[in-house]
Amino acid sequence: MRPLKKETVPSGAPAGRAERAADRRQAIIEAAFETFIEQGFAATRLDDVAKRAGVAKGTIYLHFKDKQALFEELVRSAIVPLASRLMAPPPATGSIRAVLENFAGNFVREVTTTRRGALVRLVIAEGPRFPAIADFYYREVVSRGMAGMRALIELGIARGEIRESGLKDFPQIVVAPAMVAVIWQGLFGQFAPLDAVAMLRVHLDLIFGERRAA
Known part of the structure; x- marks a missing residue:
């Protein structure tokens, strides 16, 4: 019998993308924490959070539907x-x-x-x-x-x-x-x-x- 060929995982596999997405999500939460504390809930804008996190505003919407959802996740995590x-x-x-x-x-x-x-x-x-x-x-x-x-x-x-x-x-x-x-x-x-x-x-x-x- 021929030996089984060892499977290799190609670079850029889904696991790597998932890790990068998780890192971006955590960066957004951390940026939101600082921004909410500094500006309060009413005055905080997602543009400010995105700038602080170093991501595009649209990236926030990939993880959270709105500012309320982001705040709720912050409470859940902290x-x-x-x-x-x-x-x-x-x-x-x-x-x-x-x-x-x-x-x-x-x-x-x-x-x-x-x-x-x-x-x-x-x-x-x-x-x-x-x-x-x-x-x-x-x-x-x-x-x-x-x-x-x-x-x-x-x-x-x-x-x-x-x-x-x-x-x-x-x-x-x-x-x-x-x-x-x-x-x-x-x-x-x-x-x-x-x-x-x-x-x-x-x-x-x-x-x-x-x-x-x-």
């Missing part, structure tokens, strides 16, 4: 994975307070003092004018975060760590200082720096009771 990680399922054992302290530290490190915080502030500022943005952000981020926080609170109540059972109906109370930190950082951080981690720990003292020294 915020949704982080929110899912921060709001992991409640632990089978261990302190709920420790989980929330870890959440607070990660939130400050990865949201409050980063570009993600600027993106959250953009949603807060322009969401009322663009309800589709607010609706999308609520469905993809807020509703999931609230469900995860409610699960933690209910577990804390069941374990006797949290005495106020009504807190489960208002998980917003637990995350409120995190949002205050995001807003404060953007508006007043340069004038009056805020120790967001310390503030969140004091907030947890109000919920769980002051931590006793060992």
Whole structure:
């Protein structure tokens, strides 16, 4: 029998084109991130994003149907994975307070003092004018975060760590200082720096009771 001939992949194969397309898509998302933060949703033009990304405007439409779709993908890539990680399922054992302290530290490190915080502030500022943005952000981020926080609170109540059972109906109370930190950082951080981690720990003292020294 003749030996089988080894198949070769010609240069410029579909895999290479797919990689280049993925690179262009990522460049567009990165350019959109910077442009939305600098100019806001209303003032951002796809021409500006294209120029920053180094692509033709028409290239954007190969990946996203409009500015709204581009913004939604930006939230999916920058915020949704982080929110899912921060709001992991409640632990089978261990302190709920420790989980929330870890959440607070990660939130400050990865949201409050980063570009993600600027993106959250953009949603807060322009969401009322663009309800589709607010609706999308609520469905993809807020509703999931609230469900995860409610699960933690209910577990804390069941374990006797949290005495106020009504807190489960208002998980917003637990995350409120995190949002205050995001807003404060953007508006007043340069004038009056805020120790967001310390503030969140004091907030947890109000919920769980002051931590006793060992």
